[in-house]
Amino acid sequence: MTVKKEVKLLWSYKIDKTERWLSEMAEHGWHLTGVNQWTRTFTFKKGNKKNVTYRIQYGPKSRSIPLTLQKEGWDTVVSEGRWLFLKNEEANISLYPTRDEVVRRNRTHAYIFSALAIFQLATHIPIILLSIVSLTSQDDSFFLEDSLWILLFLLAVGIGLAFFAIYVFKAYRRFELREMDATTDLISKGKKMRKFKLGWMYHLEETKTWLEKLAEDGYELEKVTASIFTFREIEPSNIKYECIFEYKVQPSFFTTHKEFGWKLKYSSNMTLLNYSIWAKHYNVDEPVPQFSYDKEEQKQSIKRAFKMNIGISFYLILLLSFSLYMNYSMDEPFITWSFSGVMRPLLLALLLFWVYMFVQILLSYRKSMREYKNY
Incomplete structure (x- = not known):
């Protein structure tokens, strides 16, 4: 039996890329048989070349996959700690395992590493830099050399932590945008116009009215970058806008509202304390669409x-x-x-x-x- 092992250090922060890699390995006849979460090592066994779809889940230990997924052809390949590696060899797959727990896990890691990096940069780095400046003014070269090496090492650790936090956060955010369908709907036609609206997040109702008035004048919102609103020139239209704030966005938040015909124009970078802008066209003879018809919820x-x-x-x-x-x-x-x-x-x-x-x-x-x- 031919066995091959490969190390993927940061595979858990790029789950979709890892799944594609496992499928590509199966196409070349290498099938997953084991994963060591501590050494980040994947073990493969040589076999027949197959088209295999993989999905990685995260959750409680020693769990089994639901019967509905089993009927769709999903089978457990590896169970390692809280990680579950599933495969499906069917040509047409209509039901996929959810990855909400993976999103939550990577979100938690991204916020923790970001908080540590900010704390490190705000407190330790200035002290280290001031210490380096102070030491370079001393005459004791032996003491200076040893101290500088230590301080430079601590500085490198702080900067390394910052870059690692940025990597984890960006990888998590890209994965989350795809999983939660939080991509914005861009407009490809029409002359662009940009307007600056400072502090719009603090006036959500006024911002909504302002956007609807611009739609009546023939300008539809395409995207928002900080306080810069980019519009496309269109025929005067009736567009209902909603500016929403949520303490915590649930995984199905974006998909659900898109299924009801709402187009996402903006979403802030975090699903915690999230601001979003939605738009929906309607005709004059139609009722004005509502993001929620529950007045208490509004x-x-x-x-x-x-x-x-x-x-x-x-x-x-x-x-x-x-x-x-x-x-x-x-x-x-x-x-x-x-x-x-x-x-x-x-x-x-x-x-x-x-x-x-x-x-x-x-x-x-x-x-x-x-x-x-x-x-």
């Missing part, structure tokens, strides 16, 4: 967005106020040609802006809730 959506936005603005006001206080000095003018003298007016401008935004969020929420007071 009210709760507005309340969720309000709590999130008011919390962010309040936090920024406190942070900017504290920073302004720490940079204030009675011994020098408010504006001077120094670092503190430049930072003070900048901090004050940002503070006034967020105070304005705070008031606008309150007024927008009050206006939105008045529309639903009869429900």
Whole structure:
């Protein structure tokens, strides 16, 4: 029996790519027989060349696949820890195993590594850099050489962790977009027009009305990049827009609404604290489509967005106020040609802006809730 082993260090963060690789191995006659999750080693046995579809699942240990999947031809190849490797040799497959747990697992890893990297960059890296600068000014060359090597090693570890966090997050996000069908619907025709709308996330109801008015004027939203809205010139149309905030997006969120004819125009990079914009065309003689026909659910959506936005603005006001206080000095003018003298007016401008935004969020929420007071 001919056996081959291959190592794939980061296979669990690119599940779809790993599945395709396993299928390609089967096409060349190498069939999966074992996986070591600690050494990241895949074991294959030589056999006949076959077309095999693989799916990788993650979940509780010692579990079996549902009977419905077994009837569709799915069979367990390897069970390793919480990983389950399934295969199907049928030509036409109509039912596939869900990978919600894989998405949740990789999402958790992405957030943990990102948090560690941010903490490392914000706390350790500045201290390490200052220590290096301090040491280079000393005369003790023996002590300097040993200390610098240690600090440079710690610096390399911090930077390496940051790059690894970026890799994990990008791999998870690409996989999640495909699995949750969170890709945006672009428009290929029509002259482009761009508009800048700062702080639109803090005025979701106003943003929705603004987009619908532009549709009546002949401009349909194509995509959103930060605060830049890209439109395509079309015939004046009736388009219903919805700007949604969710604390946590469920795996079926995007697919379900797309099945009802809604087109996704924007989704923020995280499924936690997620903002999204949806659009749906309708005729004049048709009822105006609703993202949700439950008025109580609509009210709760507005309340969720309000709590999130008011919390962010309040936090920024406190942070900017504290920073302004720490940079204030009675011994020098408010504006001077120094670092503190430049930072003070900048901090004050940002503070006034967020105070304005705070008031606008309150007024927008009050206006939105008045529309639903009869429900």
